[in-house]
Amino acid sequence: MEKYVLKVIDLSAGYSGNWVVKNVSMDVPHNKAIAIMGPSGCGKSTFIRCINRMHEVVPGASVKGKILLEGEDIFEMHPVKLRRRVGMVFQRPNPFPTMNIYDNVLAGYILNGIKLKKEEKDRIVEQSLKNAFLWDEVKASLYKKGTFLSGGQQQRLCIARSLAMNPNILLLDEPTSALDPKAQAMIEELITELKKTVTIILVTHNRAQAARVSDYTAFMFLGEIIEFDDTAKMFTAPKDKRTEEYLTGKFG
Amino acid sequence: MIEQKMDELKKKLIEEASLAERMVSDSIKGLLDKDDKALDEVVSELEPRMNDLEIEIDELCTNFIALYEPRAGALRTVLMILKMNNDLERIGDLAVNISTSSKYLIQHPQVKPLIDIPKMADEATKMLRDSIDAFINSNTQLAHEVCERDEIVDNLRDQILRELITYMTADPSTIERSIHLIKISRNLERVADLSTNIAEDVIFMVEGRIIKHHKDEKQA
Amino acid sequence: MRDNTGIRLLKDRVFKSIIIIFSFAVIIPLGLILFGIVKNGISAINWDLFTKLPTPPGEAGGGILNSIVGSLILILIAVLLSVPFGIMLGIFLSENKGRFADVLGILVNTLQGVPSIVIGIVAYLWVVKPLGGFSALSGGIALGIMMLPIVIKSTEETLKLIPFSLKEAALGLGASYVRTMFKVVLPAGFSGILSGILLGIARIAGETAPLLFTAFGNPYLNLNIFKPVDSLPLVIFNYSMSPYDDWHRIAWGASFVLVVMVLVLNIIARLRIWRNMS
Numbered sequence: 001m002e003k004y005v006l007k008v009i010d011l012s013a014g015y016s017g018n019w020v021v022k023n024v025s026m027d028v029p030h031n032k033a034i035a036i037m038g039p040s041g042c043g044k045s046t047f048i049r050c051i052n053r054m055h056e057v058v059p060g061a062s063v064k065g066k067i068l069l070e071g072e073d074i075f076e077m078h079p080v081k082l083r084r085r086v087g088m089v090f091q092r093p094n095p096f097p098t099m100n101i102y103d104n105v106l107a108g109y110i111l112n113g114i115k116l117k118k119e120e121k122d123r124i125v126e127q128s129l130k131n132a133f134l135w136d137e138v139k140a141s142l143y144k145k146g147t148f149l150s151g152g153q154q155q156r157l158c159i160a161r162s163l164a165m166n167p168n169i170l171l172l173d174e175p176t177s178a179l180d181p182k183a184q185a186m187i188e189e190l191i192t193e194l195k196k197t198v199t200i201i202l203v204t205h206n207r208a209q210a211a212r213v214s215d216y217t218a219f220m221f222l223g224e225i226i227e228f229d230d231t232a233k234m235f236t237a238p239k240d241k242r243t244e245e246y247l248t249g250k251f252g
Numbered sequence: 253m254i255e256q257k258m259d260e261l262k263k264k265l266i267e268e269a270s271l272a273e274r275m276v277s278d279s280i281k282g283l284l285d286k287d288d289k290a291l292d293e294v295v296s297e298l299e300p301r302m303n304d305l306e307i308e309i310d311e312l313c314t315n316f317i318a319l320y321e322p323r324a325g326a327l328r329t330v331l332m333i334l335k336m337n338n339d340l341e342r343i344g345d346l347a348v349n350i351s352t353s354s355k356y357l358i359q360h361p362q363v364k365p366l367i368d369i370p371k372m373a374d375e376a377t378k379m380l381r382d383s384i385d386a387f388i389n390s391n392t393q394l395a396h397e398v399c400e401r402d403e404i405v406d407n408l409r410d411q412i413l414r415e416l417i418t419y420m421t422a423d424p425s426t427i428e429r430s431i432h433l434i435k436i437s438r439n440l441e442r443v444a445d446l447s448t449n450i451a452e453d454v455i456f457m458v459e460g461r462i463i464k465h466h467k468d469e470k471q472a
Numbered sequence: 473m474r475d476n477t478g479i480r481l482l483k484d485r486v487f488k489s490i491i492i493i494f495s496f497a498v499i500i501p502l503g504l505i506l507f508g509i510v511k512n513g514i515s516a517i518n519w520d521l522f523t524k525l526p527t528p529p530g531e532a533g534g535g536i537l538n539s540i541v542g543s544l545i546l547i548l549i550a551v552l553l554s555v556p557f558g559i560m561l562g563i564f565l566s567e568n569k570g571r572f573a574d575v576l577g578i579l580v581n582t583l584q585g586v587p588s589i590v591i592g593i594v595a596y597l598w599v600v601k602p603l604g605g606f607s608a609l610s611g612g613i614a615l616g617i618m619m620l621p622i623v624i625k626s627t628e629e630t631l632k633l634i635p636f637s638l639k640e641a642a643l644g645l646g647a648s649y650v651r652t653m654f655k656v657v658l659p660a661g662f663s664g665i666l667s668g669i670l671l672g673i674a675r676i677a678g679e680t681a682p683l684l685f686t687a688f689g690n691p692y693l694n695l696n697i698f699k700p701v702d703s704l705p706l707v708i709f710n711y712s713m714s715p716y717d718d719w720h721r722i723a724w725g726a727s728f729v730l731v732v733m734v735l736v737l738n739i740i741a742r743l744r745i746w747r748n749m750s
Binding site for chain 3: 052054057059080081082083084087088090091092094095096097098107108110111112113158161162165
Binding site: 188189192208211212231232235236 | 253254314315318319320321
C-alpha cells in the first residue's frame with residue numbers, strides 16, 4: 001500500500017488563464033482528517049474540486065500539475081471512475097428532490113446504471129445511513145422524499161450517499177456553513193468518526209471547526225499553501241507570520 | 253467531542269495528583285523508616301517524572317484551548333487544571349525538599365520522637381487528596397472543608413516550632429537537626445497551603461465565584 | 473411643517489380603489505365571453521354532440537364526434553413533434569452560453585411571433601403540396617411548429633431554475649453528463665416542463681387559421697393521418713358561417729367544449745406552476 005492515499009504535486013488550477021491555485025503540493029496520509037482553511041477566495045474550494053476533477057465541469061477551467069490517488073494519476077483516469085472513489089459533499093445539502101431517501105442513498109449506483117440485488121441494496125442503504133448517523137432518524141420513512149428532512153439530516157443523507165459508493169476519500173466543501181450550530185456539531189462528530197475508515201479533506205473558513213475535527217491543517221492564502229502541519233501544532237505555534245495573523249483574526 | 257478531551261485532561265491531572273501525594277508521603281515515610289533508598293527515589297525518579305507530566309499537561313491544556321475554544325464551565329475547568337498543574341508540580345518540589353532534609357536527619361541521632369511531623373504529613377496529604385476529590389466530583393462542600401482545615405496544619409507547624417526552640421536553647425548541638433525538622437514542617441505547611449489553593453480553585457470552577465478575597469476580608 | 477398624513481392616507485386609499493376597479497374591469501370581457509358561450513352552448517350539450525357525426529344541413533340532431541377526434545389527433549401529432557425537439561432545444565439553451573445559443577434564442581422568440589396563418593401557409597407548401605393533399609399530418613405539423621417555442625421556452629426557464637448544486641451532486645457521484653441531465657435535472661424540472669406542454673396544448677387547441685389549408689376539415693370520422701380531419705375550431709368556423717340554425721347551435725356547443733377544454737388545461741398548468749413556486 002502507498003504511504004499516502006493522495007499526493008498532490010505542483011498543482012495549479014484556475015479559470016481562463018487566471019490561476020486561483022498556485023503550485024500546491026501536499027501529501028495526504030490514510031484515514032486522517034485534513035482541514036483546509038483560509039480566507040474567502042484563497043482557492044481552497046477550487047483546490048479540492050481538482051481532487052475529484054469537478055473543477056473541470058466549469059467552462060473555461062484549466063489545471064496543471066499532478067495528483068496521484070494511491071499512486072495512480074487522476075488526470076489519466078476517467079473522471080466518472082475517479083468520482084466514485086473520491087466522494088464529495090457540498091456546502092448546501094443537495095439530495096435529489098425526485099428520489100426518496102432509499103434511492104438517494106443508492107443514487108450513485110442508480111445514476112451509473114449499476115444493477116444491484118434487493119438484499120444488497122437494503123444492506124448498502126442501512127450501512128451507509130448508519131455510518132452517517134442517520135439510520136435511527138429515517139429508518140421508518142425510507143420511502144419518503146429526502147427533501148422533507150431538516151437541513152442537517154439532508155446533509156447527513158448526502159454524506160450517506162457518498163459513503164454508499166465506498167470512496168477512498170471524502171471531500172467536504174464547507175459542509176456545515178448552511179447549518180445551525182446543533183446540526184453542525186453533529187456533522188463534526190460524524191467526521192471524527194468517519195475518519196477511522198475514510199480519508200477526509202474538509203474545506204472550511206471556520207477556524208474553530210478546522211481545529212476541532214482535523215488531524216492536519218493546511219492554511220491557504222492567495223492560492224498557495226502557506227503552511228501544512230499537525231493541527232495542534234499549527235493552532236498553538238504556527239511557523240508562518242501570515243498563519244499567525246489569520247489564526248488571531250487579523251484578516252479573513 | 254469536547255467532553256472526551258476534557259476527560260483525558262482530567263485523567264492526566266489525577267495521575268499527576270497521585271504522584272504528588274506519593275512523593276510527599278514517601279519522603280515522610282523514608283524519614284520515619286530511615287529508608288534512604290525511598291528518599292533517593294523521590295529525588296531522582298519521581299521528580300523527573302513529575303516534571304515531564306507537568307509539561308505534558310501544560311501542552312494538553314494549550315492545545316485544548318487552541319483547538320476547542322472552551323467557554324463557561326469548560327473554560328473555568330481548563331484554567332483551573334492549568335493552575336492545579338502548577339500547584340502540584342510545586343508540591344513535588346516541596347517533597348524533594350523534605351526528602352533532602354530527611355536524608356540528613358536519618359544519618360543523625362533523633363532530636364526527639366517524631367509525633368507531630370507524621371500527624372502534619374497525614375493532615376497535609378489528606379488535604380491534597382480531598383482537594384483533588386473535590387475537583388473530580390465538583391464537590392464544593394469538601395473543598396470548603398479543605399480550606400477550613402488549613403488552620404490545623406498551621407497550628408501544628410507553630411507548635412513544632414515552639415517545641416524545637418526549647419530543644420535548641422537547651423542544647424545548641426541540636427540546632428542543625430532542628431532546623432531541618434522546622435524546614436520539613438514548613439514544607440508540609442506549604443503542601444497544605446497549595447492544597448487549599450486547589451480547593452479554592454475548585455470552588456471557582458464549580459460556582460464561578462472567587463472566594464480567596466472574601467476569605468481574606470473576613471480574616472482582616 | 474404641516475401634518476399631511478390624513479391627505480396621504482386618503483390618496484393611498486383612492487389609488488388602491490382605482491387599482492381594484494381596473495382589475496375587475498379587465499375581468500369583465502372574459503366574464504361576458506364565458507357567459508355568452510355558456511348561455512348559448514349549454515343547451516347544445518347532450519350525449520349526441522359527443523357521439524354522433526354531423527348531419528346534412530336541415531336535418532336536426534347530429535354531433536361533432538369527428539372534430540373532437542380530429543382535434544385530439546392533431547394535438548397528439550403536434551405534441552409528438554414539438555415535445556422531444558422542444559425539450560432538447562430547451563436543454564441546449566439552458567446549458568449553453570455564447571453566440572450560437574443567443575442566435576438560437578432569438579430565432580425561437582421570432583418563431584413565437586410568427587402569425588399562425590403564415591405557419592399554415594408554410595405547412596401547406598412543405599407538406600400538403602408534396603403529399604398531394606390535405607391531411608391530419610400537415611395540420612399536426614403546423615400546430616407542432618406553433619407549440620415548439622412554448623415548449624422550448626418553458627423547458628429553458630424551468631431548467632434554469634434547477635439549482636446547479638443538483639447537477640454537481642450527480643456529477644460528483646460519478647454520473648456521466650447525459651445521465652445527469654436525463655436522470656436528475658430533467659426529472660427535477662418535470663413539473664415545470666409539463667406545465668409548459670399543457671399551456672402549449674391550450675394555445676394550439678383553439679387555432680383555426682393554420683388548419684384551413686392543412687387539416688382542411690372532414691365531415692366524416694377519420695383516423696388516417698394522411699387524410700383530412702376536422703377539428704373543433706374548424707367546425708366552429710364553418711358552422712357559424714352557415715345559414716342553418718341547427719349548425720349555429722352545434723357551433724355554440726363546440727365553442728363551449730373548446731373553451732372548457734382550454735380553461736381546464738390552463739387551470740391545471742397554472743396550478744402546477746403555482747404549486748412549484750410555493
